[in-house]
Amino acid sequence: MDTILQFFDTNLIMIYLLVFTIILGFEVISKVPTVLHTPLMSGANAISGVVIIGAILLIRAANPNDFLTLGLGTLGVILGMVNVVGGYAVTDRMLEMFKKKKK
């Protein structure tokens, strides 16, 4: 209990940030027209590819001889990169449909 309290007090601003980010996440999405559900899902998915940064950090910190870590890290980078690049590209393609008109 005490550790939790302490954690809470020391990371207070971080927690504010998390709470506000969650609210922002809700807020930003809450009025989306149904048309955009799929592209939005896709776009959000691309953002979740941010996990790739973890893989990059992992590799950078790895011992150059620790091939296990390097291998796993690189696998992570590949997976993350597919998610990121593919995600943004596929979203863009979906959204291309929408540009046609609009007075």
Added chain:
Amino acid sequence: MDTILQFFDTNLIMIYLLVFTIILGFEVISKVPTVLHTPLMSGANAISGVVIIGAILLIRAANPNDFLTLGLGTLGVILGMVNVVGGYAVTDRMLEMFKKKKK
């Protein structure tokens, strides 16, 4: 320049928080129907009465004999309290109008 950078780095999370709060402030308001402009302004105004907390802190920390500070602080509390209580009450009255119908 260096102090600014340092300030930036040490208060990084706080700055995230500020930026996100600003975005939240924008976001939350951005789709308000014109009808609600005045009540919303009033409600936001009541929130800005949060400055009263400063006055409370000021008084609490003041020397009990420092009547200047106590006096000013109490003035601050009064001003802030008028803003807070009056603000919420007046907003509520405005919004009462809206409850009449709504299928």
Added chain:
Amino acid sequence: MLGSIVNLAYLIGATSFVWGLRQLSTPDTARKGNLLAAFGMGIAIFATMILPMTGVANNYPWIIGGMLVGGIIGFFAAKKVQMTAMPQMVSIFNGLGGACAVVLAMTELVHYYDRTATLSSGQLFIVLTTLLIGAIAFTGSMLAFAKLQGLVWDSQVTLPKHHIVNYILLAATIGLTAYVYMGGVGLGMTMAIGLMVLSLVYGFSFVAPIGGADMPVVISLLNSFTGLSAAAAGLIYDNNIMVVGGILVGAAGVILTVLMCEAMNRSLFNVLIGGFGGGAAAAIGADGDQVAKTVTINDAAIQLYYSQSVMIVPGYGLAVAQAQKVVKELDDLLSSNGVDVKYAIHPVAGRMPGHMNVLLAEADVPYPKLLDLEDANNAIPNTDMVVIIGANDVVNPAALDEPSSPIYGMPVLNVWEAKHVIVMKRSMSPGYAGIQNQLFFHDKNKMLFGDAKDSLQKLVSEIKTL
């Protein structure tokens, strides 16, 4: 432990502010949102009272006394105020918030200059910022209040070339702030007071040239200022909820200001550059020294929506705009919300006998809703709102009270006997008979300029959002 609880309380308070504001921006939940924000404020104030502080005197009696006094004043002021005077009230409240920030900043400066406390250069900067912004918010709001309350005429508070005066004042204020900042603790209290006075003067002068009709926008902007000053004060006391709450209001206020300008079809710049504000809006309806009041789509929508009974008076303009189907839509919309909608058909409305009948039949308005002159004139005194759509001669009071008028003696619809009247037309130009219409300047009347179909369509969309 207690500290954690306070922190948690602050977090909850801050979240309540955010969520409350969010709910405030939807009609359905607005009231709940306000309560939520108030709840957040209550929690935050309470937490501040119990916040663990070591070696302080607390001086609770002072605090509680102040809160009682302020609370009672605020409460009764809010309850007593007339519905129509709400914006003024908000303005006063906002000004007081700004004043509070000024008081806080000045107290810090007092201690700073009498060296009972020290301020780092960052803190000094923050304190001065609080002072500056708070002061502008204070006097600006007070003047805005006075204008809305009709205590001052626009012209009385404007100097020649006022916006240039304003630029100079602003420069002077900022310059003095910088000077005080650089000057350090040696400078002494006088300078600080000078800065305060200058800021207060600037706040006043900033609002002075802006027209009365634009006051709501200004209040919203000043509200944003108060928020920012609260946030700055929060930095002085290193208090999260003040910072977050203040910033939130600051940001929301800016956006709201912009939205309000948009709703008026003006740019913020256009409003702030001042002088044109009040003039431009009123000029449209000016005729000699008479001024016809205009109404925004938004206000018209609310008025209609919350009326018990509405009388629509169609005229030739309805036919020209071919707005008959939109009128029917408006009718349906209002009727389905329990408003009693009728049509007053003047016998000579339009350009041929039965012109209005043809149009309204086309839009499928049921016959029983159409009242002829006599029935309509009987019904009008009990009508909340009369909406005149492109009619003119047939609602001209000159027919009754101006023996020199060419239409003197013609029976007209006595629309001014209703509680409120809205006239939709494109301009102030006269109708078929070519004579000016005093109705437009009548106390109860507001103009809604624009093509009738257009205006009606906007009204319909607006009412749908209610």
Added chain:
Amino acid sequence: MLGSIVNLAYLIGATSFVWGLRQLSTPDTARKGNLLAAFGMGIAIFATMILPMTGVANNYPWIIGGMLVGGIIGFFAAKKVQMTAMPQMVSIFNGLGGACAVVLAMTELVHYYDRTATLSSGQLFIVLTTLLIGAIAFTGSMLAFAKLQGLVWDSQVTLPKHHIVNYILLAATIGLTAYVYMGGVGLGMTMAIGLMVLSLVYGFSFVAPIGGADMPVVISLLNSFTGLSAAAAGLIYDNNIMVVGGILVGAAGVILTVLMCEAMNRSLFNVLIGGFGGGAAAAIGADGDQVAKTVTINDAAIQLYYSQSVMIVPGYGLAVAQAQKVVKELDDLLSSNGVDVKYAIHPVAGRMPGHMNVLLAEADVPYPKLLDLEDANNAIPNTDMVVIIGANDVVNPAALDEPSSPIYGMPVLNVWEAKHVIVMKRSMSPGYAGIQNQLFFHDKNKMLFGDAKDSLQKLVSEIKTL
């Protein structure tokens, strides 16, 4: 200095994510929003590359190699995929994101158990959470992909009493996680691998019973999981943008999932309890073993809005619903957006000769927009969308290809020759001639059930939001 720049870059990146998502939720700005988010990601990745780290080997070639491989795969996969297979693709991408989190967590655990690194208890908790959530997102997404792609039948991946099996699996997974957490470093890698496998199995089993039609909802939920796992991973590396980005996506994903459920008129619980998903939606239009596909108002609105040409086929149902004015509104709305709208009037539509003419004239549809049978049938093959409003017999293909049908030989509108067809009616019941209509089960056709006026009104509102 460089550290500050990286921090700033991260801040910009995180803000881009937020603002990008925000823009993504409005059609007008969606594309810009996606680009903005991509820009944020680019900046974040670049910043991570140059982030000052002391005493590390960097191993850039590995990173860049991996990025190239992944980037190329992702890019081409995205470019090649069929428009209709988009949701599958998103599902795969999402699964890979989850897999990446799993890889990261496993790497940490490897180091932890071979004692080349230590983890505080908090860190261990975070790593296990990352593993758990990432694994569920991974296999869940892969199964969702397989289902959408038609690689598996729903029934093949469901066990009897599957949701009870799921509860047990979930309990086991959480139990094992707790055990590993408590067990400490002595427990060894095997247990960790066991946990991973169990999590992967649970992810699979979780999605298994959910019907194919509900897959988009599931993908959105799993997307939220991936976001959370990224955020958790961010905590491992104490990296702000991962945390912020992950949490943002996590929250957005949850809301989006709820919205998607709402749009389908279902609760999230209802979807997740599984099994009913696919069945319920399709049941409405079932006839023996034939199933008529339905379309949501939303999809119908998009299809109409983005068509080049729309042919409206009115029938007796239009008259019964008295929907002629709403049809006109739809027409106006589409026409003003550049859609070419025509009406195909079948000679016997309605219940009297000229029935449709009377109605459409009442709504003021210009005569040149009305095509008779022959002209309409000539135009239909070049029409993007046919919208059938309460017509039935007059669009029944039995007239052409079913000699036993009582209407065999009657000329009908060959609507199935258009690219897409939507039929609006209240049920599957037959029309005047009392015979079933195979059109409803046609490949190109979707049903929009409900009173025609109602459906049209909803369509109009929906299109206005586009």
Added chain:
Amino acid sequence: MKIGIPKESQDNRIAMVPATMKKIASEQVIFLVENNAGVNASLPDTTFSEVATITDRATIFQDADIIVSVNPLEDAELSKLKKGTLLISMFAPYVDDSIIGKLKDHGLQGVSMDMIPRTSLAQAMDILSSMAAVAGYKAVLTAANHLPRYFPMMITAAGSIRPAKVLVLGAGVAGLQAIATARRLGSMVEAFDVRKAAKEEVESLGAKFVEVEGAADDSAAGGYAVEQSEEFIKRQRAEVQNRAAKADVIITTAQVRGRKAPILLPKETVDKMKTGSVVVDLASSTGGNCELSKDNEIVIHNGVKIIGNSALASDMPQDASTLFSNNILNFLKLIIKDGEMVLDMENEIIKSALITG
């Protein structure tokens, strides 16, 4: 094969118009049109010159294999025709079936267009429908022309005029068209019919169906249903009389095939009507829906004009002829294959229409 179109003696219409003939005329199918046959339908002989031979009645009778006419030929003329000739017309055998014997006596074949089944499939040949639609439209115009009052509402400087009340009895094809037309002209329209579907059909044109309050009664279940419903129908009848008494215009179209038209407007009701009101009775040829109406006459009773006219389509001859002609064309297409007449008795439509079959 030759198809003859004689001039109608009592009717402004013509059975086939040039635009339609063009669609089937060929070297095998030749049209013979009597002099001035179309002139009353604003189709002078010149308009036929491209698709038909203009000739005299006798030649047509001698040469034609098929003779198409709106109304049946006089009995006396039947003997002038070649044996085996196919007569296409509206014989109304359900009214008087002696015609069948007469045709057979002269060795003629007869197709009665009014015997074509009223199915969706056959609607393209349904002459009853197309003519009824014209009649319904014309009935309202006739009424409006005879009514000494406005149809639409008018609020004018010279006083306010309430809209005319129009009551349509019988909401079949003619009735529905009358409803639509009367609504167009701005009157208040009510209608009544005994068919179950009629209520929905009437309302689908935006008019009111005459119903007695408390119609929900018959949602009560069980054995009472029938009895209650009879009581209800009775009250409804009474209500119809009520409305009729208040109407400015009544248009009656109720017919029951092969039977005398039902009396929907007894004399007492007419007695209660306002002077100047108008009744148009489209059922007058089968006795009339109004007790007082006489076929092809205008009766004035108590200031109420009762116009009995079952052939109003003849008053709008050009479009009526066009529609009639199209119906005929669609039928001809059914029986003429490659220029030869084939009467396929397997075909439901031909079987029903060929009264001599």
Added chain:
Amino acid sequence: MKIGIPKESQDNRIAMVPATMKKIASEQVIFLVENNAGVNASLPDTTFSEVATITDRATIFQDADIIVSVNPLEDAELSKLKKGTLLISMFAPYVDDSIIGKLKDHGLQGVSMDMIPRTSLAQAMDILSSMAAVAGYKAVLTAANHLPRYFPMMITAAGSIRPAKVLVLGAGVAGLQAIATARRLGSMVEAFDVRKAAKEEVESLGAKFVEVEGAADDSAAGGYAVEQSEEFIKRQRAEVQNRAAKADVIITTAQVRGRKAPILLPKETVDKMKTGSVVVDLASSTGGNCELSKDNEIVIHNGVKIIGNSALASDMPQDASTLFSNNILNFLKLIIKDGEMVLDMENEIIKSALITG
């Protein structure tokens, strides 16, 4: 004071109806109505019994102080009236002002309702307006009844009928009403008038104004304006002839007060019209807008029916009489104060209307 209402000899209307009389009848103001005066307007004598004395024509002529009639009395009858009697009628002195002399010769006073100024104020007495509105409405009904074709579009199993094209020339009161009525019936309506405001007025009824493309030309400034505008008008005239040739129905209402009606439809245009088309010429009494029209006759030219009728209001006598009567009432209110007749020559309306003043 006694107000006499004689029976019209050539018209179905009656100058005053009971409902209106009731509003002014009193002990001082007594109405004398000729036997059967209202019968053609569906107002039998019984309907007058409460408000008027039914009597014979001679009595009325002897007793009445004011005589109101739709059409002027025969010249021969003027001598039978008391001296000083006020005659209220439509004398049309702008057509033939000899009537003024005749009235004066017999010592009579005359109010010509058609001389009342066309201002907003006087509209309640503007008989030209109320009658023109009836005429416009009736003109369309008449045309629709004579046209051998449908007005509205009909896509039916028996073929598709294109909507009738109606062209209205002269968009004054009658023209506008005709436009509205024709649009109601579902036809395609175009209209033309020389007045500047007409375009907006026509469009305010949803119809098309006949305009030549390139009307924007006259936005060009300077001295060319006039010349260009003449060229434009010429092209517009040509365009009107063009449209006329394609129209199914043409309704002409163009009049220029006190002058012969302008010829808007020369014979050449009629020559180009389709057989069966109909022209209704409301200006026929002043010579007609169509070169071929004859007042109160139906001329058939080349299969085109040209109906010349300037008194169509008489064909809808009941409502027309009501409106007329209201107009008269409003005028009577102006000149009768406390049962006495006061002809206040200061009053603009009375001054204009009193042709013998």
